[in-house]
Amino acid sequence: MQPWGILEERKLTNTVIFVDDEEDVRNSLITLFSDIDMRVLSASSAGEALSHFQREEIAVIISDNQMPGMKGIDLFTKITEISPGTMKILMTGYEDIATAVDAINRGEAFRFITKPWEDDALIQTVQEAIMRYQIVQGLKQKDESTLRSLAQAIELKDPYTRGHSESVVRYASMIADALKLADEVKKEIRYGSWLHDCGKIGVTENILNKNGPLDEYEFEMIKNHPRWGADVAVQANMSENIVNIILHHHEKYDGSGYPSGLQGRTIPYTARIVTIADVFDALTSDRAYRKRFAPEKALGIIRMMAGSVVDPEMLDVFLRECLKICR
Secondary structure (H helix, E strand, O other): OOHHHHHHHHOOOOEEEEEOOOHHHHHHHHHHOOOOOOEEEEEOOHHHHHHHHHHOOOOEEEEEOOOOOOOHHHHHHHHHHHOOOOEEEEEEOHHHHHHHHHHHHOOOOOEEEEOOOOHHHHHHHHHHHHHHHHHHHHHHHOOHHHHHHHHHHHHOOOHHHOOHHHHHHHHHHHHHHHOOOOHHHHHHHHHHHHHOOHHHHHOOHHHHOOOOOOOHHHHHHHHOHHHHHHHHHHHOOOOHHHHHHHHHOOOOOOOOOOOOOOOHHHOOHHHHHHHHHHHHHHHOOOEOOEOOOOHHHHHHHHHOOEOOOEOHHHHHHHHHHHHHHOO
16 A cells, blocks of 8 residues: 555555656556656656646646756746646756756756656655645644644554554643643644654665565664754744644754654743653664663663653653553
8 A cells, every 4th residue: 555545545645657758658657656656757758748727636747957948946836836736846868957956946946857868766755755645634623633644654664663653642731731732732742743854755664574674774864854844834834833843853862862852841832741751652662673662661762761762750750640541
Protein backbone atom coordinates (compact mmCIF):
# COMPACT_ATOMS: atom_id res chain seq x y z
CA MET A 1 0.00 0.00 0.00
CA GLN A 2 1.36 3.40 -1.00
CA PRO A 3 1.50 6.10 1.72
CA TRP A 4 -1.15 8.18 -0.01
CA GLY A 5 -3.60 5.23 -0.21
CA ILE A 6 -4.94 6.23 3.20
CA LEU A 7 -5.69 9.69 1.83
CA GLU A 8 -7.74 8.72 -1.24
CA GLU A 9 -11.06 9.14 0.50
CA ARG A 10 -9.99 12.64 1.52
CA LYS A 11 -9.96 13.55 -2.20
CA LEU A 12 -6.34 14.65 -2.25
CA THR A 13 -5.14 14.04 -5.78
CA ASN A 14 -2.22 11.79 -6.69
CA THR A 15 -2.11 12.92 -10.34
CA VAL A 16 1.31 13.53 -11.90
CA ILE A 17 2.25 14.83 -15.33
CA PHE A 18 5.45 14.15 -17.28
CA VAL A 19 6.49 16.81 -19.79
CA ASP A 20 9.10 16.05 -22.44
CA ASP A 21 9.32 16.80 -26.15
CA GLU A 22 10.81 13.34 -26.84
CA GLU A 23 8.15 10.66 -27.31
CA ASP A 24 10.51 7.82 -26.34
CA VAL A 25 11.21 9.52 -23.01
CA ARG A 26 7.52 10.03 -22.29
CA ASN A 27 6.75 6.41 -23.13
CA SER A 28 9.56 5.18 -20.89
CA LEU A 29 8.28 7.23 -17.99
CA ILE A 30 4.69 6.08 -18.48
CA THR A 31 5.86 2.46 -18.55
CA LEU A 32 8.02 2.93 -15.45
CA PHE A 33 5.08 4.29 -13.45
CA SER A 34 2.42 1.98 -14.88
CA ASP A 35 2.48 -0.27 -11.79
CA ILE A 36 2.67 2.59 -9.28
CA ASP A 37 -0.54 3.67 -7.56
CA MET A 38 -0.86 7.12 -9.08
CA ARG A 39 -2.63 8.73 -12.03
CA VAL A 40 -0.17 9.57 -14.81
CA LEU A 41 -0.56 12.19 -17.56
CA SER A 42 1.95 13.26 -20.19
CA ALA A 43 2.54 16.26 -22.42
CA SER A 44 4.91 16.89 -25.31
CA SER A 45 5.24 20.64 -24.75
CA ALA A 46 4.84 23.35 -22.16
CA GLY A 47 1.67 24.55 -23.85
CA GLU A 48 0.08 21.11 -23.70
CA ALA A 49 1.04 20.82 -20.04
CA LEU A 50 -0.53 24.18 -19.23
CA SER A 51 -3.78 23.09 -20.87
CA HIS A 52 -3.95 20.15 -18.43
CA PHE A 53 -3.53 22.54 -15.51
CA GLN A 54 -6.41 24.64 -16.79
CA ARG A 55 -8.69 21.56 -16.60
CA GLU A 56 -7.72 19.72 -13.44
CA GLU A 57 -5.77 19.54 -10.19
CA ILE A 58 -2.27 18.06 -10.53
CA ALA A 59 -0.08 17.18 -7.57
CA VAL A 60 3.32 16.88 -9.28
CA ILE A 61 4.86 17.97 -12.56
CA ILE A 62 8.10 16.39 -13.81
CA SER A 63 9.44 18.36 -16.75
CA ASP A 64 12.48 18.31 -18.97
CA ASN A 65 14.25 21.65 -18.92
CA GLN A 66 15.64 21.88 -22.45
CA MET A 67 12.55 21.88 -24.66
CA PRO A 68 11.69 23.84 -27.83
CA GLY A 69 9.59 26.93 -27.27
CA MET A 70 9.54 27.15 -23.49
CA LYS A 71 12.08 25.71 -21.07
CA GLY A 72 10.95 23.64 -18.12
CA ILE A 73 12.04 26.27 -15.62
CA ASP A 74 9.92 28.91 -17.40
CA LEU A 75 6.99 26.50 -17.45
CA PHE A 76 7.34 26.16 -13.66
CA THR A 77 7.02 29.93 -13.27
CA LYS A 78 3.68 29.90 -15.12
CA ILE A 79 2.45 26.87 -13.17
CA THR A 80 3.22 28.63 -9.89
CA GLU A 81 0.72 31.30 -10.94
CA ILE A 82 -1.96 28.75 -11.91
CA SER A 83 -1.40 26.06 -9.27
CA PRO A 84 0.99 27.29 -6.55
CA GLY A 85 0.75 24.07 -4.52
CA THR A 86 1.89 21.74 -7.32
CA MET A 87 5.27 20.14 -6.62
CA LYS A 88 7.76 20.70 -9.43
CA ILE A 89 10.60 18.32 -10.35
CA LEU A 90 13.07 19.41 -13.03
CA MET A 91 14.61 16.77 -15.30
CA THR A 92 17.90 17.87 -16.79
CA GLY A 93 21.16 16.77 -18.35
CA TYR A 94 24.43 16.91 -16.44
CA GLU A 95 25.47 20.07 -18.28
CA ASP A 96 22.44 21.90 -16.88
CA ILE A 97 22.69 20.90 -13.20
CA ALA A 98 23.60 24.45 -12.14
CA THR A 99 20.26 25.67 -13.50
CA ALA A 100 18.40 22.97 -11.59
CA VAL A 101 20.18 23.72 -8.31
CA ASP A 102 19.49 27.43 -8.74
CA ALA A 103 15.80 26.66 -9.33
CA ILE A 104 15.64 24.71 -6.07
CA ASN A 105 17.42 27.46 -4.16
CA ARG A 106 14.94 30.02 -5.48
CA GLY A 107 12.02 27.82 -4.49
CA GLU A 108 10.94 27.19 -8.09
CA ALA A 109 11.52 23.44 -7.93
CA PHE A 110 11.23 20.71 -5.30
CA ARG A 111 13.97 18.43 -6.65
CA PHE A 112 15.87 17.74 -9.85
CA ILE A 113 16.60 14.47 -11.62
CA THR A 114 19.45 14.02 -14.09
CA LYS A 115 19.14 12.18 -17.38
CA PRO A 116 19.56 9.30 -17.74
CA TRP A 117 17.64 8.74 -14.53
CA GLU A 118 17.89 5.90 -12.04
CA ASP A 119 14.46 4.25 -11.87
CA ASP A 120 14.20 3.70 -8.11
CA ALA A 121 15.46 7.18 -7.29
CA LEU A 122 12.95 8.77 -9.68
CA ILE A 123 10.05 6.73 -8.30
CA GLN A 124 10.96 7.64 -4.72
CA THR A 125 11.33 11.33 -5.58
CA VAL A 126 7.91 11.43 -7.27
CA GLN A 127 6.29 9.57 -4.37
CA GLU A 128 7.78 12.01 -1.85
CA ALA A 129 6.59 14.96 -3.95
CA ILE A 130 3.03 13.58 -4.02
CA MET A 131 3.13 13.05 -0.28
CA ARG A 132 4.40 16.57 0.36
CA TYR A 133 1.67 18.01 -1.86
CA GLN A 134 -0.99 16.02 -0.03
CA ILE A 135 0.37 16.99 3.38
CA VAL A 136 0.21 20.71 2.55
CA GLN A 137 -3.27 20.45 1.02
CA GLY A 138 -4.48 18.26 3.87
CA LEU A 139 -3.16 20.67 6.48
CA LYS A 140 -4.97 23.53 4.78
CA GLN A 141 -8.25 21.70 5.37
CA LYS A 142 -7.62 21.76 9.14
CA ASP A 143 -9.95 18.78 9.47
CA GLU A 144 -9.12 16.39 12.32
CA SER A 145 -9.86 13.21 10.37
CA THR A 146 -7.65 14.40 7.52
CA LEU A 147 -4.82 15.31 9.89
CA ARG A 148 -5.01 11.88 11.50
CA SER A 149 -4.94 10.25 8.07
CA LEU A 150 -1.87 12.31 7.17
CA ALA A 151 -0.11 11.19 10.35
CA GLN A 152 -0.92 7.56 9.57
CA ALA A 153 0.35 7.95 6.01
CA ILE A 154 3.64 9.44 7.22
CA GLU A 155 4.06 6.56 9.67
CA LEU A 156 3.91 4.06 6.79
CA LYS A 157 7.46 5.13 5.96
CA ASP A 158 8.64 3.65 9.26
CA PRO A 159 6.94 0.46 10.52
CA TYR A 160 8.43 1.02 13.98
CA THR A 161 6.44 4.22 14.46
CA ARG A 162 3.01 2.81 13.58
CA GLY A 163 0.55 4.41 16.01
CA HIS A 164 3.23 6.73 17.43
CA SER A 165 1.39 9.97 16.67
CA GLU A 166 -1.78 8.81 18.42
CA SER A 167 0.21 7.91 21.53
CA VAL A 168 1.96 11.27 21.50
CA VAL A 169 -1.44 12.97 21.25
CA ARG A 170 -2.66 10.98 24.25
CA TYR A 171 0.32 11.79 26.50
CA ALA A 172 0.58 15.45 25.41
CA SER A 173 -3.16 15.97 25.90
CA MET A 174 -2.84 14.48 29.37
CA ILE A 175 -0.27 17.12 30.28
CA ALA A 176 -2.31 19.91 28.66
CA ASP A 177 -5.40 18.88 30.61
CA ALA A 178 -3.48 18.81 33.89
CA LEU A 179 -2.11 22.29 33.17
CA LYS A 180 -5.66 23.49 32.44
CA LEU A 181 -4.62 25.09 29.16
CA ALA A 182 -7.17 26.88 27.00
CA ASP A 183 -9.24 24.70 24.66
CA GLU A 184 -7.71 26.30 21.55
CA VAL A 185 -4.19 25.55 22.80
CA LYS A 186 -5.21 21.97 23.60
CA LYS A 187 -6.43 21.62 20.01
CA GLU A 188 -3.15 23.02 18.68
CA ILE A 189 -1.19 20.57 20.84
CA ARG A 190 -3.34 17.74 19.50
CA TYR A 191 -2.75 18.83 15.89
CA GLY A 192 0.96 19.41 16.47
CA SER A 193 1.31 15.99 18.09
CA TRP A 194 -0.27 14.29 15.09
CA LEU A 195 1.98 16.22 12.72
CA HIS A 196 5.24 16.53 14.67
CA ASP A 197 7.06 14.08 12.39
CA CYS A 198 5.55 15.22 9.08
CA GLY A 199 9.02 16.37 7.94
CA LYS A 200 10.11 12.72 7.80
CA ILE A 201 8.57 12.61 4.34
CA GLY A 202 11.89 14.17 3.26
CA VAL A 203 13.98 11.39 4.85
CA THR A 204 14.63 8.19 2.91
CA GLU A 205 13.24 4.95 4.31
CA ASN A 206 16.64 3.25 4.41
CA ILE A 207 17.74 5.90 6.95
CA LEU A 208 14.51 5.80 8.96
CA ASN A 209 14.62 2.00 9.17
CA LYS A 210 18.38 1.50 9.54
CA ASN A 211 19.16 -1.33 11.93
CA GLY A 212 22.12 0.26 13.66
CA PRO A 213 23.75 3.62 14.41
CA LEU A 214 23.46 6.39 11.83
CA ASP A 215 26.58 7.85 10.25
CA GLU A 216 27.18 11.62 10.26
CA TYR A 217 25.41 12.24 6.92
CA GLU A 218 22.40 10.11 7.89
CA PHE A 219 22.03 11.88 11.22
CA GLU A 220 22.17 15.26 9.49
CA MET A 221 19.32 14.10 7.26
CA ILE A 222 17.29 13.08 10.31
CA LYS A 223 18.05 16.41 12.00
CA ASN A 224 16.55 18.25 9.03
CA HIS A 225 13.08 16.77 9.42
CA PRO A 226 11.78 19.34 11.96
CA ARG A 227 12.69 22.21 9.60
CA TRP A 228 11.14 20.46 6.60
CA GLY A 229 7.98 19.73 8.57
CA ALA A 230 7.72 23.28 9.89
CA ASP A 231 8.16 24.62 6.38
CA VAL A 232 5.20 22.51 5.23
CA ALA A 233 3.10 23.74 8.16
CA VAL A 234 3.95 27.37 7.35
CA GLN A 235 2.93 26.79 3.71
CA ALA A 236 -0.40 25.47 5.00
CA ASN A 237 -0.90 28.56 7.23
CA MET A 238 -0.93 26.53 10.44
CA SER A 239 -0.82 28.41 13.75
CA GLU A 240 2.40 29.45 15.49
CA ASN A 241 1.91 26.87 18.24
CA ILE A 242 1.59 24.02 15.72
CA VAL A 243 4.62 25.20 13.76
CA ASN A 244 6.63 25.48 17.00
CA ILE A 245 5.75 21.92 18.01
CA ILE A 246 6.88 20.55 14.65
CA LEU A 247 10.03 22.68 14.55
CA HIS A 248 11.18 22.31 18.17
CA HIS A 249 10.08 18.88 19.45
CA HIS A 250 13.71 17.67 19.29
CA GLU A 251 15.16 20.57 21.26
CA LYS A 252 16.62 19.58 24.64
CA TYR A 253 16.26 21.50 27.88
CA ASP A 254 20.04 21.83 28.26
CA GLY A 255 20.42 23.30 24.75
CA SER A 256 21.99 20.23 23.12
CA GLY A 257 19.01 19.43 20.87
CA TYR A 258 18.16 20.38 17.29
CA PRO A 259 17.51 22.13 14.99
CA SER A 260 18.13 25.44 16.84
CA GLY A 261 19.87 24.42 20.07
CA LEU A 262 17.30 26.29 22.18
CA GLN A 263 17.64 26.00 25.94
CA GLY A 264 15.26 25.93 28.91
CA ARG A 265 12.20 28.12 28.63
CA THR A 266 13.32 29.62 25.34
CA ILE A 267 11.90 26.39 23.90
CA PRO A 268 8.18 27.08 23.24
CA TYR A 269 6.10 25.50 26.00
CA THR A 270 3.91 23.57 23.56
CA ALA A 271 7.04 21.93 22.13
CA ARG A 272 8.28 21.10 25.64
CA ILE A 273 5.00 19.28 26.31
CA VAL A 274 5.18 17.28 23.09
CA THR A 275 8.86 16.43 23.67
CA ILE A 276 7.94 14.60 26.88
CA ALA A 277 5.15 12.71 25.12
CA ASP A 278 7.42 11.89 22.17
CA VAL A 279 10.28 10.63 24.33
CA PHE A 280 8.07 8.48 26.57
CA ASP A 281 6.31 6.81 23.66
CA ALA A 282 9.66 6.18 21.96
CA LEU A 283 10.93 4.49 25.12
CA THR A 284 7.86 2.25 25.35
CA SER A 285 7.87 1.29 21.64
CA ASP A 286 9.99 -1.11 19.60
CA ARG A 287 12.59 0.52 17.39
CA ALA A 288 14.83 -0.83 14.63
CA TYR A 289 17.81 -0.67 16.99
CA ARG A 290 16.21 -1.90 20.28
CA LYS A 291 13.17 -3.43 21.94
CA ARG A 292 10.68 -1.40 23.95
CA PHE A 293 11.12 -0.74 27.66
CA ALA A 294 8.40 -1.71 30.13
CA PRO A 295 6.46 1.37 31.35
CA GLU A 296 8.05 1.23 34.81
CA LYS A 297 11.53 1.13 33.30
CA ALA A 298 10.67 3.93 30.85
CA LEU A 299 9.43 6.13 33.69
CA GLY A 300 12.74 5.64 35.47
CA ILE A 301 14.69 6.54 32.33
CA ILE A 302 12.71 9.69 31.58
CA ARG A 303 13.10 10.82 35.22
CA MET A 304 16.85 10.86 34.62
CA MET A 305 16.29 13.19 31.65
CA ALA A 306 14.83 15.98 33.82
CA GLY A 307 16.74 19.21 33.21
CA SER A 308 18.83 17.73 30.42
CA VAL A 309 16.38 16.50 27.77
CA VAL A 310 13.00 17.56 29.16
CA ASP A 311 11.51 20.39 31.21
CA PRO A 312 11.65 19.17 34.84
CA GLU A 313 8.48 21.00 35.94
CA MET A 314 6.40 19.69 33.06
CA LEU A 315 7.91 16.25 33.61
CA ASP A 316 6.63 16.32 37.20
CA VAL A 317 3.13 16.99 35.83
CA PHE A 318 3.48 14.13 33.36
CA LEU A 319 4.76 11.71 35.99
CA ARG A 320 1.88 12.50 38.33
CA GLU A 321 -0.66 11.95 35.58
CA CYS A 322 1.12 8.99 34.01
CA LEU A 323 1.31 7.11 37.29
CA LYS A 324 -2.48 7.06 37.30
CA ILE A 325 -2.66 5.19 33.98
CA CYS A 326 0.72 3.55 33.39
CA ARG A 327 0.70 1.11 36.28
